[in-house]
Amino acid sequence: MSETTHDGSVAVSAALPPDERLTAAQLAEKYGLSVSGARPSLVEYVRQLWARRHFIVAFSRAKLTAQYSQAKLGQLWQVATPLLNAAVYFFVFGVILQANRGMSQEVYIPFLVTGVFVFTFTQSSVMAGVRAISGNLGLVRALHFPRASLPISFALQQLQQLLASMIVMIAVVVGFGSFPDLSWALVVPALALQFLFNTGLALVMARAGAKTPDLAQLMPFVMRTWMYASGVMYSIPIMLADKPQWIATVLQWNPAAIYMDLMRFALIDGYGSENLPNHVWMAALGWAVLLAVAGFVYFWKAEERYGRG
Template identity: 80%
Template sequence: MSALPPPHEGLTAAQLAARHGLAVSGARPPLPEYVRRLWGRRHFILAFSRAKLAAQYSQARLGQLWQVATPLLNAAVYFMIFGLLLDAGRGMSKDVYIPFLVTGVFVFTFTQTSAMSGVRAISGNLGLVRALHFPRAALPVSFALQQLQQLLYSMLVLFLVVIGMGSYPDLSWALIVPVLALQFCFNTGLALILARAGARTPDLAQLMPFVMRTWMYASGVMFSIPVFLADKPQWAANILQWNPAAVYMDLMRFALIEGYGAENLPEHAWALAGGWAVLIAVGGFVYFWRAEERYGRG
């Protein structure tokens, strides 16, 4: 009598693994399941962002004061160069231009630091990625959350500057909450997009400072786009005003600064802010998720 063939004869490795209930380590789960797992790691995301925030300036003598001092010093430098030497505040009184500038610097810094930390979220944490199994989106999300917490500390100084220039709290200040919520969604999506790109191309981190500097100059941080482009074609001013960084800065200025009215906003500013937030947040999340199983490999 001939011997029976082994039960696994003729099966591929994948078929054999499936028969015994084995799955690829780090395989990408379906999108709804991935969202559920990410929500299950919400406490880790919050704790990780807080730890990163606390450690950011741990070696500096002034410690966490640099969270506020850095954007404030940047605003002071920009005021000396653009406000005093180049008259970038033309058409605005000093009481309006100073809070205009400081608000722009603080709000743009929120997006800038979210992007810069996002591009290194995977490539700069490979030890963690390779050692533990968790949804990799937790890293760029936690970095965006870290930058939101840092901005909230900075907002205290921003409020003092705005009040010192004569813009006192009123009902328009309630708009700060939806503006920050929409910008946070946008920044998180941007961090997710750049995290995937940075994981594949680490050199992107070296290019990003130049990209962000160009974006800053094109977003009206130091000057009013409608005033400076008054003699240019309208489509050029529209393109600059419709870019998300400019939209969120203008909405925050509108909320905070007395004398900065709706005439300074692009048409349908709130629709633009919401559209950018949804497009980049949802698109960035799906884009990041599609490469989930490739992070930390190779």
């Protein structure tokens, strides 16, 4: 039963069962219901991601296996692609433009190969991150899971690809006279910090790419500019010795340059600490933590919007 109040609205009679007097929000609260697809708390989101860690690893491996499945050489292209890029850059920058000034061939070739492989790790993580959501809308719309699983999985895929291709990178380094010693142990923390940085960047780009799919067309130009500014093919302090000091300082503190320099310092005998900016490990840690935390929170804040619209 119902009756009309003095303002003309209809009030539910007390004769109705108790549950029928409650609003939808009150009923949901009473029975512990939540909105389907609603964003969980940050702590709960981390817990959900951890629960799906096996899916993240398996998905990254499956993507890596499928990446070159249509090519006759298969996964050999994981190694061949950055190696061919290094050969082209050596011809253009090392032979024609003489960008190897101040370095012997025994140092410059490992310097160049290491830079190409390490920068490709970041470049591929960014490009995969841009398409992580927009390129997997069928999966996003069909299943309920924390969407951060996708960009994290793609960053992990690129790490696995780098680890596989490091066999060739190490062969080049050894072939030009840099043999294993204690400094090679620094490769592990350097790669771990770069992986954290790349994952955070992939999360940022995944949210941006989900909202603006055309970003995937723009990013190759952005990444190419970043590569030229990061000292992949040349030593920043040597090439900019006649320029204002602040330019070289800014370029050396750019995260891509920092992670490349740490790997070069670890692997190449002739690449000493004088080539590194001050407090380089603190800078590498700072970039990794900043991007990993900020990128994760930034991605999580749009969780309920992915796959809609």
